[in-house]
Amino acid sequence: RTDTPMLELRDLRVFYGAIEALKGINVKVYEGEVVALLGANGAGKSTTLRTASGMLSPRDGQVLFHGERIDGIKSHDLVRFGIGHVPEGRRVFPRMTVRENLEMGAYRFKAPDPDDMDRVFTLFPRLSERRTQLGGTLSGGEQQMLAIGRALMGKPELLLLDEPSMGLAPLIVRQIFDILEEINKQGTTVLLVEQNASQALQLADRGYVLETGSVAMADEASALLADPRVRAAYLGEG
């Protein structure tokens, strides 16, 4: 492909003190795609996402959005560029209602767009039923839905998701992945980090496998799903 990626991580090196968490990784996400970042615990998946979302700054390398450098721009400003982040652990505001949490997601606008609120309530009927309930009283799956809905209120072109399946029952995970597929069909590009390689590769167009801070494999999701090394290491086979 020769067109400019929506997001490009170029030769990224990221450190925590003296620990080199990313050792020069390259990742591209094209408009309309779902891309999955896979790998074992500590491989660097979350670090990659945190760097893309402006929570961490790379020591070397670049983060490009539509070909423009965005590394060094803070998370809350990247929302203005059309990058939405669903962080690890959801970070729902526990003392605000579902509706207020969603309104917070629209902070880059003068006011929340009621059409976006309707869209979120259509995608997540459970949130609609619980719109006056406090965020802290929701189940884990509902909080994940709320975190995704809140990000959608910022009208993201690109949605970054860190482990949406974390700690959730398989049925809820499936529901959330079905909704992510719908969100992607409606036009949002998705980059997601997942321990659940099977679910992630079923949804994704392409995937990258990280190992100790480097990209070990990069391929079409279907090729990764069929790869014996991926099956043995990440799909619990062999």
Ligand code: ATP
């Ligand atoms: P996990 O699924 O366990 O979060 P991951 O693939 O997302 O794994 P990262 O969280 O990106 O991995 O971690 C990459 C490396 O950086 C690991 O060696 C980890 O111990 C280290 N690391 C991550 N966060 C910090 C931190 N805040 N301070 C120091 N080291 C960190």
